[in-house]
Amino acid sequence: MESENDCKAEGLLKMLSGKWKPQIFRLAVNGPVRFNSLLRQIKGSNKQSVAVALKELEEQQLLEKKVIKQKPLHIEYNLSEKGKLLIPVFRQLENLA
Amino acid sequence: MESENDCKAEGLLKMLSGKWKPQIFRLAVNGPVRFNSLLRQIKGSNKQSVAVALKELEEQQLLEKKVIKQKPLHIEYNLSEKGKLLIPVFRQLENLA
DNA sequence: ACAATTAGTCAGAAAAACATGACTATCAAA
DNA sequence: TTTGATAGTCATGTTTTTCTGACTAATTGT
Numbered sequence: 001m002e003s004e005n006d007c008k009a010e011g012l013l014k015m016l017s018g019k020w021k022p023q024i025f026r027l028a029v030n031g032p033v034r035f036n037s038l039l040r041q042i043k044g045s046n047k048q049s050v051a052v053a054l055k056e057l058e059e060q061q062l063l064e065k066k067v068i069k070q071k072p073l074h075i076e077y078n079l080s081e082k083g084k085l086l087i088p089v090f091r092q093l094e095n096l097a
Numbered sequence: 098m099e100s101e102n103d104c105k106a107e108g109l110l111k112m113l114s115g116k117w118k119p120q121i122f123r124l125a126v127n128g129p130v131r132f133n134s135l136l137r138q139i140k141g142s143n144k145q146s147v148a149v150a151l152k153e154l155e156e157q158q159l160l161e162k163k164v165i166k167q168k169p170l171h172i173e174y175n176l177s178e179k180g181k182l183l184i185p186v187f188r189q190l191e192n193l194a
Numbered sequence: 195a196c197a198a199t200t201a202g203t204c205a206g207a208a209a210a211a212c213a214t215g216a217c218t219a220t221c222a223a224a
Numbered sequence: 225t226t227t228g229a230t231a232g233t234c235a236t237g238t239t240t241t242t243c244t245g246a247c248t249a250a251t252t253g254t
Contacts, residue, residue, distance in 0.1 A: 007119050008190070009123065009187050009190035009194060010120065012190050012193060012194055013110070013113055013119050014114075016110055017110060017111075017114035018241080018242095019241080022104050022107040022110050023107065026104045026106065034200085034201090035201050035202070036199070036200060036201070046242080046243055046244075047202075047203090047243095047244095048202095048203085048242075048244080049241085049242060051202060051203080052241090052242085072199095072251080072252075073250085073251065073252090074200065074201085074251095075200080075201065085193055086193070089189050089190055089193065090106050092185070092186050092189065093105070093106035093109045093110065093186055094105040094106045096182055096183070097106060097109055115211080115212095116211080116212070117212095131230085131231090132230075132231050132232070133229075133230060133231070133232095143212080143213055143214075144213095144231090144232075144233090145212075145213065145214080145232095145234095146211085148231085148232065148233080149211090169221080169230085170220085170221070170222095170230085172230085172232095
């Protein structure tokens with residue numbers, strides 16, 4: 001009962017705003033992503049920024065962090081259910097561009 | 098032939114990112130918007146930021162600036178054709194939120 | 195044993211975005 | 225004629241975002 005000129009789209013837009021988030025999100029659509037791998041794939045990016053982006057995407061619950069206790073012990077980030085809901089919008093954006 | 102990891106959605110996302118752009122865009126969907134009117138409608142906003150947002154939305158060709166030479170001589174900003182293409186995506190975003 | 199890879203953190207600097215208050219200039223209404 | 229509305233600009237300052245380089249710490253490959 002407090003916001004009157006609420007722009008519902010705004011929140012989602014903000015979640016995907018930031019210099020590296022769209023690219024991270026797009027890569028995550030095609031399967032689990034990993035920290036160092038992202039650093040290599042996204043040219044021009046840097047540790048700090050990717051780390052922060054991943055943390056925020058996780059907080060916003062678009063990505064889920066998973067520690068893989070298997071063979072070469074590592075961490076991967078997967079699109080959450082909420083994240084998957086954004087895929088169609090993302091695709092639509094891609095088709096428009 | 099130069100970008101390999103291009104994220105097509107990125108550009109559009111960037112166009113709608115910024116503190117006031119989503120709200121301005123949403124208001125523009127419902128008809129022409131005007132500078133002072135936006136300042137009144139969008140609480141917390143300020144001249145400078147709204148002016149910059151309008152200028153950028155215009156540069157990005159999502160809005161078109163029109164000088165109304167009629168009766169009380171003023172300026173209005175309308176959604177361009179390109180801007181209208183974004184409406185469905187925007188709505189989808191709203192429905193998800 | 196030594197080097198590389200993984201996945202980060204931390205402090206500090208630089209750059210970009212946003213806000214404030216003062217100011218301009220035209221037009222219309224009281 | 226003075227006030228209020230229109231639509232801004234400009235200089236400055238604050239805040240937020242992003243980048244850089246050094247560092248940690250566990251694991252894996254040579």
